Amino acid sequence: MTISKLSGYEVARRLVGPFYLVFGISLYIALHREFTEHPVLVYYAATLGMMAFTGLLEWVMPFHKPWQSPDDQFINEIGSTFISAFLGHNVGKAVAFALFGWFVVYWRGVDGSAPWWPSSLPFAVQVCLSFVIWEFGLYWNHRWMHAGGWRFHSLHHKLRRLSWLNSGYGHPIGFFTTSLFSYGMLALSGASAEVLLFNSFLSAAINFLSHANVDMKAGFINYIVSAPEVHRWHHVKDTPEAYDKNFGTQLMVWDHVFGTFYLPKGKAASHLIGDDETYMPAGFWAQWLEPFRAAKEKGGQVTIPEQRMPFRSKRATD
Ligand SMILES: [Zn+2]
Ligand SMILES: [Zn+2]
Secondary structure, three states: OOHHHOOHHHHHHHHHHHHHHHHHHHHHHHHHHHOOOOHHHHHHHHHHHHHHHHHHHHHHOOOOHHHHOOOOOHHHHHHHHHHHHHHHHHHHHHHHHHHHOHHHHHHOOOOOOOOOOOOOOOHHHHHHHHHHHHHHHHHHHHHHHOOOOHHHOOOHHHOOOOOHHHHHOOOHHHHHHHHHHHHHHHHHHOOOHHHHHHHHHHHHHHHHHHHOOOOOOOHHHHHOEOOHHHHHHHHEOOOHHHOOOOOOOOEOHHHHHHOOOOOOOOOOOOOOEOOOOOOOOOOHHHHHHHHHOOHHHOOOOOOOOOOOOOOOHHHHHO
16 A cells, blocks of 8 residues: 555554654754763653653554553552562662673773673674663563473463553562663673663653554564564463563564564554453552462452453462
8 A cells, every 4th residue: 555545543543653752862962962961861851751652652643542540550650660660670770780790891891891792893783782682681581481481471461451551560470570680781791881871761752652552554574573562472361372462572583583473464453452360459568569479368259340352260379
């Protein structure tokens, strides 16, 4: 179909994905140029900017309108994003650098990178390289969480709606291992702090994008980053072929390498998402404690409503 035959809305659906990435990168660069002396401030300002931008897109062109309405987990989504995710990620980051960063610091060159890091390459190439290394940690952490570490990830799969706000919905230990794996890889890579901060910003922006309730047709972008169309397949409950697929948290590269990429042509994931099988209490602190409760205390009764569909018994055990 040629562009001239597409309606304005269809054009918007196809352009919003690339525009999101271009906007995010431009925002970070613009802020960085203006406030070069305050890189951490730039990181937080650009991240807040992307939260607002993703929220605006969800409001203007939602994929599934009912998902705009908060459900009974809304307060927990906020609490999880700003407490569980913040805490888990920062402790994980600190431990990763304490464990793996010391020898990089010892070897650090003038620009702050380790001697084995290719710091002579263009900055954009360095960011792409560090992102792929970073995602290797994320990918294997996510695969582990769908196997032995399921108890720390099952909460994320209780979601019944997807929104940028709940990309950080999960157990703090899940976020801790996520950062331990990903920052561990980054610390070992020896990339400079500047590369690392840009990487962290891109990671946050793509995290929001992956859960965004935005009606987009991102095309080839789905093969590169975890855009909503591809990550939605990771959450659906009505398509068994999609279970345990698309583990990429921000980049899809390792799903291609290890054969777990799933994006059928001409078919979109439905809005039917959520794990109905793993027991989960509805309260915030009870959800923190749930992985530690004795198995005999788990009644099997689903307390988050509207999750009745039996599914993926395999997921909890393999
Ligand atoms: Zn998952
Ligand atoms: Zn998700």
